[in-house]
Amino acid sequence: MVEQTPQRKSPDRLDAVFHALSDPTRRLMLRSLAGGDRTVGELAAPFRMSFAGAAKHVKTLERSGLIRRTVRGRTHICRLEPAALANANAWFRYYARFWEQSLDALEAVLREEDAARGKPSRKARKLPQQKDRLNEHH
Amino acid sequence: MVEQTPQRKSPDRLDAVFHALSDPTRRLMLRSLAGGDRTVGELAAPFRMSFAGAAKHVKTLERSGLIRRTVRGRTHICRLEPAALANANAWFRYYARFWEQSLDALEAVLREEDAARGKPSRKARKLPQQKDRLNEHH
């Protein structure tokens, strides 16, 4: 039997957050919002799709809680809402515990950007014997 | 300019990864896998849905790259494949700095980013010239 979920604290918002993130258009919109608040029109502009189509994506982001919108006159200004992302990030952190061994391998991947060449430090992390992994760590 | 930064490594895998994570059943399966390798039957057992239904979820996880399966006899053993998760985690890392900016003192982040380049006061609100395409293929 599978234990009760680690996501019980943020009930089903995680579903919406991850779903929102699963679309490249919406990720790019978030990326744009990372540079500052944007109107729906500004968010929609870069995409080839219709305005209403892009506005749907904005609404999806809003429903997920990732962004918030304030109406000012006829323009709707969107801004990031970091709380929702924090939940998803917490999810990753939770699982990072279990995947710790592989996670420092992934750290290496992330650093590859900086240390792409230069040092062949190659930590040779013993390429884990998949037998005893993550059982001692809770 | 909108750089395609974090997604370029595994082109559309991010879509699949976030999509896989957007379902609570699949997240619970991942949680089970965090405790060790599992057969498809073991993964499916805790859920009230049909076996074939659960097996579909397993397949979705596999397609996303989050898990890998090795066939041994008639049983299929699934194990976590953290590399895919690494990309999603990298995505979070990338956006974390923008998020912090809206969370607390944005000047700190701006200083770290721009002071090195010598660009003084900066209004993040300014709309960048993103008229150029960022649609398609990210």
Add this chain to the structure above:
DNA sequence: GCGATATTCAACCACATGGTTGAGCAAACG
């Protein structure tokens, strides 16, 4: 061999999703 086990596969269903178009509506502009 036989039968039980572990799994995939195919067909099907209800419904959500991503996209379109066209209309409608409130606010800003001249």
Add this chain to the structure above:
DNA sequence: CGTTTGCTCAACCATGTGGTTGAATATCGC
């Protein structure tokens, strides 16, 4: 005032998704 702007809404369509059932396919135990 009327017209344009910014945006939502509703209808529609194609495809995808989560779920079912009923096979079919290997494999293990006897």
